[in-house]
Amino acid sequence: QSPPGKPEIHKCRSPDKETFTCWWNPGTDGGLPTNYSLTYSKEGEKTTHECPDYKTSGPNSCFFSKQYTSIWKIYIITVNATNQMGSSASDPLYVDVTYIVEPEPPRNLTLEVKQLKDKKMYLWIKWSPPTITDVKTGWFTMEYEIRLKSEEADEWETHFTGQQTHFKVFDLYPGQKYFVQTRCKPDHGYWSRWGQENSIEIPNDF
Amino acid sequence: LPICPGGNCQMPLQELFDRVIMLSHYIYMLSADMFIELDKQYAQDHEFIAKAISDCPTSSLATPEGKEEAQQVPPEVLLNLILSLVHSWNDPLFQLVTEVDGIHEASDAIISRAKEIGEQNKRLLEGIEKILGQAYPEAKGNEVYSVWSQFPSLQGVDEESRDLAIYNKIRCLRRDSHKVDNYLKLLRCRIVHNNNC
Ligand code: NA
Numbered sequence: 001q002s003p004p005g006k007p008e009i010h011k012c013r014s015p016d017k018e019t020f021t022c023w024w025n026p027g028t029d030g031g032l033p034t035n036y037s038l039t040y041s042k043e044g045e046k047t048t049h050e051c052p053d054y055k056t057s058g059p060n061s062c063f064f065s066k067q068y069t070s071i072w073k074i075y076i077i078t079v080n081a082t083n084q085m086g087s088s089a090s091d092p093l094y095v096d097v098t099y100i101v102e103p104e105p106p107r108n109l110t111l112e113v114k115q116l117k118d119k120k121m122y123l124w125i126k127w128s129p130p131t132i133t134d135v136k137t138g139w140f141t142m143e144y145e146i147r148l149k150s151e152e153a154d155e156w157e158t159h160f161t162g163q164q165t166h167f168k169v170f171d172l173y174p175g176q177k178y179f180v181q182t183r184c185k186p187d188h189g190y191w192s193r194w195g196q197e198n199s200i201e202i203p204n205d206f
Numbered sequence: 207l208p209i210c211p212g213g214n215c216q217m218p219l220q221e222l223f224d225r226v227i228m229l230s231h232y233i234y235m236l237s238a239d240m241f242i243e244l245d246k247q248y249a250q251d252h253e254f255i256a257k258a259i260s261d262c263p264t265s266s267l268a269t270p271e272g273k274e275e276a277q278q279v280p281p282e283v284l285l286n287l288i289l290s291l292v293h294s295w296n297d298p299l300f301q302l303v304t305e306v307d308g309i310h311e312a313s314d315a316i317i318s319r320a321k322e323i324g325e326q327n328k329r330l331l332e333g334i335e336k337i338l339g340q341a342y343p344e345a346k347g348n349e350v351y352s353v354w355s356q357f358p359s360l361q362g363v364d365e366e367s368r369d370l371a372i373y374n375k376i377r378c379l380r381r382d383s384h385k386v387d388n389y390l391k392l393l394r395c396r397i398v399h400n401n402n403c
């Protein structure tokens with residue numbers, strides 16, 4: 001039995017530039033029940049605060065709601081592990097919410113085979129931004145990528161669509177089933193994971 | 207194509223904004239690259255980073271600190287604030303080129319970007335002046351020129367203090383570039399698209 005090993009802050013992410021979460025990896029527990037606490041201070045302030053919410057983002061996490069999130073300010077964050085024999089603190093992490101933005105994937109991916117006036121057929125792909133990101137006011141600027149693959153293909157074909165939430169694909173094999181996925185990225189930040197896959201059968205007369 | 211009522215050619219506001227935002231976006235990317243290059247050298251050095259972080263000299267300019275605050279600033283006031291912020295970086299960028307010369311592995315990468323930002327800032331200022339001139343002509347010239355370089359002079363300063371000051375300066379440049387870009391994106395959606403981007 002010994003004091004706990006040093007925990008490590010694994011990652012902090014903000015899905016919307018208005019809230020954020022930090023996750024930590026516990027160190028060894030020294031063979032005893034170990035408690036974790038996260039403390040932080042903000043650039044320019046002397047006070048140290050404790051994590052406002054250990055529950056919302058799951059085990060070994062701290063969620064900062066809107067009220068507790070500032071942008072364009074550095075947070076200095078430490079995780080402390082304590083057991084009966086002693087305690088151990090992580091290295092401090094310096095994080096600015098501005099630069100850790102990773103959104104949820106786009107939603108409502110719909111696929112529809114449509115026709116132009118000249119009878120040319122195409123696959124119309126449409127989707128919506130993730131719910132919590134404020135794109136309407138321009139607080140958040142989002143870019144998108146779609147990828148598609150026929151049932152028979154090995155590789156995805158990827159297309160960057162800029163800020164557009166729709167895309168037309170013309171050259172598809174008739175009679176084949178196609179799988180489509182989308183993902184998104186803030187103007188300055190990380191790509192989301194690929195969202196829910198959707199599929200469609202291309203008609204034989206395509 | 208510019209609209210020319212009565213022979214006075216003007217670019218539509220939407221296009222002015224799009225151009226200005228392409229610049230602010232590019233300038234941000236340059237400043238982020240600069241910071242990332244520099245930060246590589248200090249990545250695990252928590253003591254250095256803790257010592258380096260100090261007030262950004264441009265913090266005397268009352269820039270809105272979040273979304274709601276920014277939305278409450280009248281557009282012409284925010285545009286003038288942006289002008290002040292960008293202007294206040296003129297001299298510090300110029301000095302950075304000399305300050306960094308030859309002292310870092312990342313020197314060349316930093317110097318070339320500092321120069322490029324200096325150039326692009328000029329075009330950015332022109333673009334914002336055009337927007338003001340077109341959409342808020344009565345507010346033109348209300349820029350606050352008060353933020354002269356409160357960046358410390360690095361003449362005769364020891365190596366460590368110099369490195370700390372440079373780190374803070376580049377970190378602040380990245381932040382201010384992000385602010386400018388985000389403010390402009392907010393303004394575009396508000397003014398051109400009625401908050402319905
Ligand atoms: Na938790």
Ligand code: NA
Nearest residue numbers: 066067069070
């Ligand atoms: Na907040």
Ligand code: NA
Nearest residue numbers: 096377378381
């Ligand atoms: Na920063």
